Amino acid sequence: MTALLLCADPLAPARSRRADPHFAREAEAAALTAVIDHDALARGDVEEAVRRVPRDLGPAWYRGWMIGSDRYADLERALADRGCRLLTDAARYRRAHELPGWYEVFQGRTPASVWTAEPSDDWLAEAAARLGSAGAVVKDFVKSRKHEWATACHVPDLGDRAALRRVVDAFLDLQGEDLCGGVVLRAFEDFTGPEARVWWLDGAPAAVTAHPDTPGERVEPDLAGVGERVAALGCRFVTTDLVRRADGAWRVVEVGDGQVSDFPEDTEVRPLIEALSNA
Numbered sequence: 308m309t310a311l312l313l314c315a316d317p318l319a320p321a322r323s324r325r326a327d328p329h330f331a332r333e334a335e336a337a338a339l340t341a342v343i344d345h346d347a348l349a350r351g352d353v354e355e356a357v358r359r360v361p362r363d364l365g366p367a368w369y370r371g372w373m374i375g376s377d378r379y380a381d382l383e384r385a386l387a388d389r390g391c392r393l394l395t396d397a398a399r400y401r402r403a404h405e406l407p408g409w410y411e412v413f414q415g416r417t418p419a420s421v422w423t424a425e426p427s428d429d430w431l432a433e434a435a436a437r438l439g440s441a442g443a444v445v446k447d448f449v450k451s452r453k454h455e456w457a458t459a460c461h462v463p464d465l466g467d468r469a470a471l472r473r474v475v476d477a478f479l480d481l482q483g484e485d486l487c488g489g490v491v492l493r494a495f496e497d498f499t500g501p502e503a504r505v506w507w508l509d510g511a512p513a514a515v516t517a518h519p520d521t522p523g524e525r526v527e528p529d530l531a532g533v534g535e536r537v538a539a540l541g542c543r544f545v546t547t548d549l550v551r552r553a554d555g556a557w558r559v560v561e562v563g564d565g566q567v568s569d570f571p572e573d574t575e576v577r578p579l580i581e582a583l584s585n586a
């Protein structure tokens with residue numbers, strides 16, 4: 308039996324084993340669970356983060372809030388010291404969680420992308436030329452500011468260098484300390500309809516859900532060729548978000564580590580959680 312490590316309820320007493328209500332469905336569906344303190348992990352207190360995990364728990368998946376890749380490596384080590392092995396190791400977590408980790412494997416099925424830690428004017432000019440698209444989308448290695456679409460995410464015309472600079476600077480400003488990795492520019496593609504989130508476990512699609520932004524809008528994506536890419540990535544539990552482009556092609560908008568991908572609010576999570584418990 309594989310354990311599921313959930314985030315502890317931050318409002319519960321310090322020794323409580325209650326899971327954060329956001330992960331109540333997982334807590335209910337899993338046969339064996341333990342909790343970690345996500346706040347403690349985020350501030351670097353990894354010993355405190357794992358204090359409530361029973362010793363010698365054995366193999367485990369994590370299901371919880373996103374974790375930075377370096378912190379995930381800290382977590383992996385601290386858990387190993389207690390006799391608990393994360394089934395996704397830190398290198399594979401980073402590979403699925405951060406765009407530069409998965410981009411090469413999905414190249415051709417996902418919008419063309421370039422990235423840097425230092426988006427100088429020269430770099431932006433070169434990046435715009437390399438993408439060759441009319442417009443672009445700005446994000447960091449993990450997240451965009453899609454809710455500030457016009458000011459900090461979408462660049463309608465890459466030829467307008469001042470506007471590109473403005474959107475990238477607004478993005479950096481809003482991300483602040485939370486910036487993950489660096490800045491990514493992605494060629495804008497004309498997408499239509501809602502995204503489908505496909506949950507891959509050991510190379511097979513274990514579930515297809517709506518994207519959490521559009522719960523209730525579940526679509527059936529064409530997965531031809533995607534499984535091969537997921538297998539090539541070499542991570543056991545990942546998500547791919549797919550959307551149809553105006554020309555009909557199904558595109559991979561992004562890849563994520565399944566442990567930290569969110570479920571839409573109306574999803575029955577039990578089958579997937581049971582599959583994880585038996586993996």
Ligand SMILES: Nc1ncnc2c1ncn2[C@@H]1O[C@H](COP(=O)(O)OP(=O)(O)OP(=O)(O)O)[C@@H](O)[C@H]1O
Pocket residue numbers: 418444446449450451452453493494495496497498502548560561
């Ligand atoms: N290359 C692109 N062309 C057109 N639209 C895009 C492109 N990349 C992203 N988008 C739009 O912006 C949204 C956010 O992008 P993305 O999913 O990469 O960021 P995110 O902040 O990580 O979102 P999530 O909540 O899914 O984790 C997408 O759902 C899509 O609608």
Ligand SMILES: [Mg+2]
Pocket residue numbers: 548560561
């Ligand atoms: Mg997304």
